[in-house]
Amino acid sequence: MTNPRGNGLRSVAEQSEEERGGPGSILSRQSRDHADLDALMRAYDDEPDADARGRVVAELAERALRHAFAEETVLFPAYRQHLPEQGEELTRHIEGDHQQVNELLVQLQDADPRSPDYDATVRRAFEVIRHDAHDEEDDLLPRLQRVATEEELRAIGAAWEVQRRTAPTRPHPKVPRRPPGNALAAVPLAVTDRVKDAAEHLAAGSAVRRAALAGALVGAVVAAVAAARALRRR
The missing domain is CATH 1.20.120 (Four Helix Bundle (Hemerythrin (Met), subunit A))
Known part of the structure; x- marks a missing residue:
């Protein structure tokens, strides 16, 4: 440029x-x-x-x-x-x-x-x-x-x-860089990414941290579902 x-x-x-x-x-x-x-x-x-x-x-x-x-x-x-x-x-x-x-x-x-x-x-x-x-x-x-x-x-x-x-x-280099392709692909990827993130942290974390991370994962799934619903309403 x-x-x-x-x-x-x-x-x-x-x-x-x-x-x-x-x-x-x-x-x-x-x-x-x-x-x-x-x-x-x-x-x-x-x-x-x-x-x-x-x-x-x-x-x-x-x-x-x-x-x-x-x-x-x-x-x-x-x-x-x-x-x-x-x-x-x-x-x-x-x-x-x-x-x-x-x-x-x-x-x-x-x-x-x-x-x-x-x-x-x-x-x-x-x-x-x-x-x-x-x-x-x-x-x-x-x-x-x-x-x-x-x-x-x-x-x-x-x-x-x-x-x-x-x-x-x-x-995720293979995901399209523009909507709607990137937005549609993001819903399942956001969930799987957070599952992987949580699994890595759970392996090394304390009991308190593991409980907190499990709660964060549930929140991430809820957020992804909400995003999917928002996409369907568009």
């Missing part, structure tokens, strides 16, 4: 929460999530222990995948609706980056953090994630801000948050 700083738009990173439309606006939600992802990437850089680095990558992967899924199911369709002449090109670019991140995270999922190639793969994923965050905050989100009302930005933000909370937690 062209240099976003030459587009005459003001980056949402330079705006106050009020200017973005409040805490519930998609601009504010995206910006907060980008900051959280950046903090995890910096935590990886600061962590000398290989096992701890692997745990940081696992947490970042889950958050990045949820973030991307919410973009693909809610935010990118909003771009294409509100920016019919530009939205297709803008979103296709980042969808390609999301596909690349999914493929890199598949490689990292069962990799040994001590292996020679691990850090290089992590760095490639970080580069794409950071590139996307800058493109979105400097270019895509300000474009949407120009044409959407604050009420519309908050409605997009609320829908984005629902999808983020119920999204799959593991990489």
